[in-house]
Amino acid sequence: MSAAPATLGRGRRPSLAGPLWKRAMLPAYVVLVLLLTLAPILVILVYSLNQAPNNRISFSWQGFTTEWYRRLFEIPDLTSALVTSLEIAALSTVIAVAIGTPAAMALARYRFRGRGTGDLVILADIAAPSVVVGASLLGLFVYLGLSRGFGTILLAHVAFNVAFVVIVLQARLRDIDPALSEAARDLGSSPFQAFWLVTVPVIYPAILAASLLAAALSIDDFIITSFDAGQTLTFPLWVYGSVKVGIPPQVFAMGTLIFAVGVLIAIAGLVMARRSKPQA
Amino acid sequence: MSSKLRTSLVPYLLSLPAALWLGAFFVLPLLTILGVALMTGNSIDGWTLTWNFSIFSEAISTYSTQFGRSFLYGGISTLVSLLVMYPVAYWIAFHGGRFKSVLLFLLLLPFFVTFVIRIIAWQFILADDGIVLGALKDIGLIPEDTHVLSTPFAVVAGLTYDALPFMLLPLYVALQRIDRAHVEAAADLYATGAARFRSVILPLSAPGIYAGIVLVAITNVGDYLSASILGGPSTTMIGNIIQTQYVNNADYPIASALALILMATLMIAMAVYARIFGTRTLQEHVG
Numbered sequence A: 001m002s003a004a005p006a007t008l009g010r011g012r013r014p015s016l017a018g019p020l021w022k023r024a025m026l027p028a029y030v031v032l033v034l035l036l037t038l039a040p041i042l043v044i045l046v047y048s049l050n051q052a053p054n055n056r057i058s059f060s061w062q063g064f065t066t067e068w069y070r071r072l073f074e075i076p077d078l079t080s081a082l083v084t085s086l087e088i089a090a091l092s093t094v095i096a097v098a099i100g101t102p103a104a105m106a107l108a109r110y111r112f113r114g115r116g117t118g119d120l121v122i123l124a125d126i127a128a129p130s131v132v133v134g135a136s137l138l139g140l141f142v143y144l145g146l147s148r149g150f151g152t153i154l155l156a157h158v159a160f161n162v163a164f165v166v167i168v169l170q171a172r173l174r175d176i177d178p179a180l181s182e183a184a185r186d187l188g189s190s191p192f193q194a195f196w197l198v199t200v201p202v203i204y205p206a207i208l209a210a211s212l213l214a215a216a217l218s219i220d221d222f223i224i225t226s227f228d229a230g231q232t233l234t235f236p237l238w239v240y241g242s243v244k245v246g247i248p249p250q251v252f253a254m255g256t257l258i259f260a261v262g263v264l265i266a267i268a269g270l271v272m273a274r275r276s277k278p279q280a
Numbered sequence B: 001m002s003s004k005l006r007t008s009l010v011p012y013l014l015s016l017p018a019a020l021w022l023g024a025f026f027v028l029p030l031l032t033i034l035g036v037a038l039m040t041g042n043s044i045d046g047w048t049l050t051w052n053f054s055i056f057s058e059a060i061s062t063y064s065t066q067f068g069r070s071f072l073y074g075g076i077s078t079l080v081s082l083l084v085m086y087p088v089a090y091w092i093a094f095h096g097g098r099f100k101s102v103l104l105f106l107l108l109l110p111f112f113v114t115f116v117i118r119i120i121a122w123q124f125i126l127a128d129d130g131i132v133l134g135a136l137k138d139i140g141l142i143p144e145d146t147h148v149l150s151t152p153f154a155v156v157a158g159l160t161y162d163a164l165p166f167m168l169l170p171l172y173v174a175l176q177r178i179d180r181a182h183v184e185a186a187a188d189l190y191a192t193g194a195a196r197f198r199s200v201i202l203p204l205s206a207p208g209i210y211a212g213i214v215l216v217a218i219t220n221v222g223d224y225l226s227a228s229i230l231g232g233p234s235t236t237m238i239g240n241i242i243q244t245q246y247v248n249n250a251d252y253p254i255a256s257a258l259a260l261i262l263m264a265t266l267m268i269a270m271a272v273y274a275r276i277f278g279t280r281t282l283q284e285h286v287g
Helices: A003-008 A020-047 A076-109 A115-127 A130-144 A150-175 A179-186 A191-220 A223-228 A235-245 A249-276 B002-037 B054-062 B064-095 B097-107 B115-126 B131-138 B152-177 B180-188 B193-204 B206-221 B225-230 B238-248 B252-286
Strands: B039-042 B046-049
Touching (some): A020 A249, A020 B097, A020 B115, A020 B152, A076 A150, A076 A235, A115 A150, A115 B002, A130 A150, A130 A223, A130 B002, A130 B238, A150 A191, A150 A223, A191 A249, A223 A235, A223 B238, A235 B115, A249 B097, B002 B039, B054 B064, B054 B252, B064 B097, B064 B152, B064 B206, B064 B238, B115 B131, B115 B152, B152 B206, B152 B225, B180 B193, B193 B206, B206 B252, B238 B252
Antiparallel strands (some): B039 B046
């Protein structure tokens, strides 16, 4: 493709690859950014393996130990905070998927009055700053005289998870052929049967992906929860509280484990997606 | 007729539960704090709606420094994360080859670390006797009294780090989508590397830049965790004020007013931004 212009033009057609120093510099820069990205993760892993004579993480290296993984659940408050986080993640995910899936169906499949508003609210829910979402919910709870705790955290987490579930599922639902469920309807199934027996199996991977995203967002959330938790502590809230008094090494051990579980699930998901691709 | 009516009701029935939930716990709260902002009183004697509109001007004049700081920190961290991540996204999209997915995955790993713990790790890295400063002080490269924590630099660094993966994704998607034939065509027309970048790659990646900036700016302007863990009294952001006023001081009207002002300012900023850049991006793409 470059042969013709090369004989016509005076100069040489510039090479797409660019000069050597550029070719070497950019990859080096990418590696540098990668190291910067991984630095805090490495810090967490390394300090979770550091001895700590007074049960608080210190900056200096005291020697290698796996003690904190063996004594992972020795701080009752921390353990119960983690359990609370996991419970809220599970419940808010189930509720968000249960009410978000039909909503995504409606927004992806039907033209109806109010669809534009629906899309807008979903987008606003995702884009709105967490401080505003958390503070306004607290405003409502205070106004209603609702005492804050497990229930209000759950309400808040479902409210932000629904939007993410709808976005993920909507994208998938737009890709699949509506004729599939129409065929089921022609064969005499009710809309509910068509949904349950035809659509759900097809969008199952997307439902799984949406669930994982929702669970991860819920476990991770700090800002919104900090407004609506009252005296109840989730894992991030407990960790935040420990910053002032000294962080027990178990926090970094749990952080490392949560990281590892997340990464493993993601890798498993990617492998499964790659395997199922040829059939789809 | 009844069957027709039933089908037309289907989308409403399907979206009803989610609509109710979002209506009650996302839209209604925003309306509620508008009411709460206009109330006067205290938590012991109760609150009464007095239509106290002056609360908004009071909130702005009292906390203008923190508002300004939030937009400054948010703006700088957004810009820096864009400048840091653009070359990375470019290289992966155009020259990543078979390492593409591995590199992307590695750069997105921070997503899997709990937000609070991620910021705490930076506290470890930046602390006075921490990993970096401690080592530099030990070998006498910097004076003993050097400190980074509680400075604006630490807060902006934390915000920037958190923005990196969020910035990478939209940039990568946009750059990946660019038809390589356009770039080759430019080369065939004797465009130099710089010219190809300026007049082909950069404009075609504009939607990614736009999405990345919106995503990161909103999150970072409203953040308070970085300022709270890595900052000090002189780096307080508006999020910190809203949090303390609401949760610790129970001064609901002022906190509600601040939250509404933050929301409104961000919405106006985004609308103006979309007007200036969004439509131009669209035009470049469509027409």
